[in-house]
Amino acid sequence: MKKICSIFLMPLFLWSQNLEELVSLSIQNRLVESSQNSLESIQKEYESVQSGYLPKLDVGANYSTTNKETASVADKSYTAYASLNYKLYDGGKKYDVYRSYESSIKSNQESHEALKNEIALDVTNYYFNYLTYIAAKEAKQKEIEQLQSQYKRLSNFLAVGSTTEDELEKIVSRVEIANVDLHEIELNIQTILHNLEYIVGEKVNIEAGSFLNDVESLTSDTLRYDIKALEYDMQTLLSNAQSEKSGYLPTITLDNTYSYYDKQFNNPAWDSNLDEQNIFSVNLNWNIFSFGETYHKYQSKYK
Incomplete structure (x- = not known):
């Protein structure tokens, strides 16, 4: 019987994903793929514009x-x-157009990286929230077991008159409240799993055992990808405006x-x-x- 159980449980462990695997899967989803296609599209368009000046x-x-x-x-x-x-x-319009496309490409590259970081951050939050809810679920189940044991023990005391029915009713009420809390925790767990499956694009079964890189390893002078993208967008707009001045020449x-x-x-x-x-x-x-x-x-x- 133990061998049969092991056979059925083996796929569960094989399909489990830790944080690193979830992040790796998430940054390959359709949204990231669409962003990559947009980047490649503007790169091809830039090549076409360059060919037009030959x-x-x-x-x-x-x-x-x-x-x-x-x-x-x-x-x-x-x-x-x-x-x-x-x-x-x-x-001089040609060079302004070139600068505009180069800035636009860099902006798309930074936006692409910002999107992957945003998705990775969402997955990380879901992952640790999931582990938190799992721990809360286990604690709540133990609490219910203790309350049920306490109810049985006090029931024996009630038979000999050592306790009152009010005490038992209090325990029953606490068990019901704990069950409601347990259902809410389970609902939150399922919500997280559904959200992760939507991001990752496949069935998710989370396992514990992941780590985060040391925050001190990040240099403070490094700008965020989304801020860099905005700066390149500004350069693109300025180059586009400058290209219109070629009409004077x-x-x-x-x-x-x-x-x-x-x-x-x-x-x-x-x-x-x-x-x-x-x-x-x-x-x-x-x-x-x-x-x-x-x-x-x-x-x-x-x-």
């Missing part, structure tokens, strides 16, 4: 035919081209387009020897006046 190469081809040939429009025409474009200067772009033509004229007189062409251009655009648009954009971002 030179762009476009290629294309065209075939056309017309029902009425002219000197400028051949009966049949084939065109192929390759175009290279690069924004040489944008008023000119933008310079470089373009180079190579084209190949094959125009087939029915009229030989209109035939041209031009079959390829390369055009290189430097373009400057400067918005001198826009009714305060740039100013208001900057103010909206800054405030």
Whole structure:
């Protein structure tokens, strides 16, 4: 019989979790996973923005035919081209955008760590509250056992007239109150287990035997993750505002387009020897006046 009991009790011990295991499971839950996905998303977006500032190469081809040939429009025409474009200067907006994304990424990283710390703290509180309630439950059960033993003992005294029924009624009342307290403790224990299962994402069976790191090992000059995240958020906002000031400055772009033509004229007189062409251009655009648009954009971002 003892062997059978051992077999049934073995999974209970195998599935028990201490504080370290609970914390490790909790910081891998769906909420933390979602936070990690958000961080990776903004990192990919930053890479996309960086790629947008690199030179762009476009290629294309065209075939056309017309029902009425002219000197400028051949009966049949084939065109192929390759175009290279690069924004040489944008008023410094590129670097402000880079700084904005870098601050935003750091903010998300700090928020991610803050979330894990918050979850770990909640799990730790639940864990030690659970152990406290377990100890209170054991103490309350012993109290009920003592009251019941006392009731039996006084019942014998009542038979010989050494005590009164009032004394027995007092014990009965105390037992009932203790039972109510015991049910409340058990309810609190179940509530903690349900909360832990919600955070961890699996069945929880707590075992005692955990420790906390020495508080003195934490350096006092280390900022909390959530405070760091707020500081990086502020840097992001300032970079976004600064990027709007680029509207006061000119933008310079470089373009180079190579084209190949094959125009087939029915009229030989209109035939041209031009079959390829390369055009290189430097373009400057400067918005001198826009009714305060740039100013208001900057103010909206800054405030």
